[in-house]
Amino acid sequence: MQGMPAQSPSRPPAERWMKVCPEGLYVEPGGFYVDPLRPVERAVVTHGHSDHARPGHAHVLATAGTLAIMRQRLGEGAGAATQTLDYGEAIRIGDVTVRLVPAGHVLGSAQVVLEHAGTRVVVSGDYKRRFDRTCAPFEPVPCDVFITEATFGLPVFRHPPDLGEIDKLLHSLSIFPERSHVVGAYALGKCQRVISLLRAAGYDRPIYLHGALEPICKLYEGFGVPLGELRPATVAAKEELKGALVLAPPGAVADRWARRLTDPVVAMASGWMRVRQRARQRGVELPLVISDHADWDELTQTLDEVAAPEVWVTHGREEALVHHATQRGIRARALAMVGFEEEEGA
Amino acid sequence: MRNFSSLIDGLVFMPARNGKIRLLADFFATTPDPDRGWALAALTESLVFHEAKPAAIRQLVATRVDPDLFALSYDYVGDLAETVALIWPERPERANSLPPSMTEVVETLRAAKRGQVMGLVEGWLDTLDSSGRFALLKLITGSLRVGVSARLAKTALAEWGKVDLGDLEECWHGLSPPYADLFAWLEGKSDRPAAGKGAGFRPLMLSHPLEEEDMAALDPAAYSVEWKWDGIRVQLAARGGERRIYSRTGDDVSGAFPDIADHMTFDAVLDGELLVARDEGQIAPFNDLQQRLNRKTVTAAMLKEFPAWVRLYDILFDGEEDLRGLPLTERRARLERWHDAVRPRRMDLSPLVPFEGWEALKGLREGSRENSIEGLMLKRKDSVYVAGRPKGPWFKWKRGALTLDTVLMYAQRGHGKRSSYYSDFTFGVWRGEELVPVGKAYFGFTDAELVELDRWVRNRTTRRYGPVREVEPGLVLEVAFDSVHPSNRHKSGLAMRFPRVHRIRWDKPAAEADRLETLQAMVVG
DSSP states (O other): OOOOOOOOTTOOOHHHHEEEETTEEEEGGGTEEESOSSOOSEEEOOOOSTTTSOSOOSEEEEOHHHHHHHHHHHGGGGOSEEEEOOBTOEEEETTEEEEEEEOSSSTTOEEEEEEETTEEEEEOOSOOOSOOTTSOOOOOOOOSEEEEEETTOSTTOOOOOHHHHHHHHHHHHHHSTTSOEEEEOOTTTHHHHHHHHHHHTTOOSOEEEOGGGHHHHHHHHHTTOOOOOEEEOOGGGTTTTTTOEEEEOGGGTTSGGGGGSSSOEEEEESGGGGSHHHHHHTTOSEEEOOOSSOOHHHHHHHHHHHOOSEEEEEEESHHHHHHHHHHTTOEEEEOOOOSOOOOTTO | OHHHHHHHHHHHHOOOHHHHHHHHHHHHHHSOTTHHHHHHHHHTTOOOOSSOOHHHHHHHHHTTSOHHHHHHHHHHHOOHHHHHHHHSOOOGGGTTSOOOOHHHHHHHHHHOOTTTHHHHHHHHHHHSOHHHHHHHHHHHHSOOOSSOOHHHHHHHHHHHHTOOHHHHHHHHTTOOTTOHHHHHHHTTSSOOOOOOSSSOOOOOBOOEEOOGGGGGGSOGGGEEEEEEESSEEEEEEEETTEEEEEETTSOBOGGGOHHHHTTOOSOEEEEEEEEEEETTTEEOOHHHHHTTSSOSSOOHHHHHHSOEEEEEEEEEEETTEEOTTSOHHHHHHHHHHHHHHHOOTTEEEOOBOOOSHHHHHHHHHHHOOSTTEEEEEEEETTOOOOSBOOSSSEEEEEOOOEEEEEEEEEEEEOSGGGTTSEEEEEEEEEETTEEEEEEEEOOSSOHHHHHHHHHHHHHTEEEEETTEEEEOSOOEEEEEESEEEEOSSSTTSEEEESOEEEEEETTSOGGGSOBHHHHHTTOOO
16 A cells, blocks of 8 residues: 555646546546557556457557466457556556556456546456455555446445355255256356365365366466366266366356256356346356455445545446445546446356 | 255255255254254244234334435345345344344244334344345245245155155144154154144045056946046145145145135035136136136135136045045045035035946047036046055046147247256247247157257247247247137237147248137137
8 A cells, every 4th residue: 555646736637637438448648548448559458357358459558467368368359569567566658657456356457556647546447355366465555536346336245255155065066966066157267266265165176167268277377376176078078077066157057068967056156146036047056156346345345445535436336336435425426338248257 | 044044045046846855855854953843834834923024124124224225225136035134234243143043033033022023133133144134034024935835845854754745744734833743753763743633635646647548458337437627636624623725736725715715614625626617616717717826815806706616526534534445436425425414615526427338438528628628537436545646546538639830939948957958939820920929838849859949949049038039930839738718818819728849840831830710719618
């Protein structure tokens, strides 16, 4: 944490130099966008999820982790020119000082700290606050304007302790030892986090993976995140998969891919699983409330910690968070940004 | 509460019946007395608390949560108990106090005075986690709605305790929560509790479908024949002042049929068919009966418009006397004598159908296409009344089905094992140039055919609505159904009984499928 920048009576308000354009959030005095939705000349990317890291920018600045993820997923589309910025290191772009600070969301994820004319703005990207051994933990940065997500911006979203959710999964394996347990988990971040939690809970058997999950797991291991023994969940392994734990992207668990599994227990690891009706609609038998986003308490705690007099909400259930902030005397508004998916694995 | 709340969570999400049984068995095996007994009482709806109404719960939560945030959350979640369970602010200083046991909750609430209840609930909500809060709120507001009927809970008990379900049903009615004697028996620590003297459910005797090639081997003189009524099978049990109406699976449906229950002023256990009848015995179509099904209570208007009727065909107990060991002809004589003596209102006897040999009976069966008759029942005259479905003594012989060539319009994903397949099919027929849906079928095809249907649907999808796909009108399904009735619930104005896919007509062009007029002409009555 660092102190507030010196107050300057004549500094321009942030909305004069930070604008919401069709391309995304534009930082005018630096001539770059944060997580632009369309191809642009200069982009700063917070993390590797596909709604934030889009292809086709001429120049991309991000952490080494995020750039590695982008190169793996987008190939040439990761950016004509890329530049790595380590956590904590400052760089000057145009008339703006830029720093990347851990956001605790997935490997390489960062908040973008922007300073211009004596005002500090923090773009949080997506973030979470709880311990996750697969990525660096969120660091609150005091600022004048905090730009936050609100994916789980309702007080009904309170993620329970992760290991309790993992216990539910292991308990189900003990009641239904002959059934495959297939866990729907987003390929980047959630999958590796669930594996890492299982290992922390002492589960040391091989874990089987849908093909779409393998490359990112390898990448994580390359960055020094141990995941234990992983095997491909191929059709040939049908016998082996009985009673095994299988991870697959959320869309695959109730579709044709899952037919290789014998009478599977369908689990889903997502913050949305907190609401029973939502889990039922998805045909989920074993909901696991494990999220890579801040829950309500963590969102409000973060507003307290960064102590920004002004908060902008990019996407999610912004109405409740704006209401909460306003009641605490914070100037709050919703940017109503489109293009950030409410992905089901959140 | 922890075991109970994880059970409730598991049941909410478990679609499969066998899976529910496993969860229940695991719960009974790992939960001590009397907690498991109170849980069983909650599952079988033998526990009722009067004070905890939804309005009181809303008032309570308003003391803890900003009303705007609560309103936004309730909008999003949609269920009051769930919203409150999720939004209830946890107090770190209470985290170390012990959450209440199931027994503590039940016994405290039972002893509580008016006005104390919400205070108790508030204290418990502070110590429980969100699953516990959800279970508590569902428990005290009276309906768990976790897809477990009393019968399913008993099935799970019987499987877990390795006893016969019929045996369990026989003694169930003599038991009361928290069922210590029942669990002692199921764990092999004591004998079966004595059979209840009350109006307990006696498992029904069921029939097998008759295959026509079997008929030659059957002696017509050994059988008596009745019409097979198109209603729902019920058991009327009036014993020792108690009156109960049970469905064929043993679920108590008395509350939905006060127009029958009110007239059960006798002491007997009877087997019969529940129907809707106006003007003393004029049976209405099944569609009318459907208005009365799956309801916990009934309005005065429904009682008037769709009055219930029971057509009796067997007697199991006459007073204290168990008649189940007597042959059918003797039970029938006892039933007729009993009916003559008692003259119960809104009930009559299912008449015997005289016939001369199997050939003549075939003619009767095909001619039986009037309202409320599905075919014939053949029962051996010497059959004693036994629980379950023994092969031989009773046969059902449904009349031939009607068929119609329809066009597949929409397909929806199935559940459980079929969740990756488009297995629920909505089909329609032509009205002028457009297709109108006339029904929905999800069985009648083989697993191999399902794979082909699924592939066809995926390749011919024109639009998607969540789990439903609209397909191009290009596949003819020959649908079989038992009958068709007017209905204002469907756009076509018609509703089929028991529609199923009879044949997939891969060969037939959709334009040659049937027209709505053809189906309209099949309406009876």
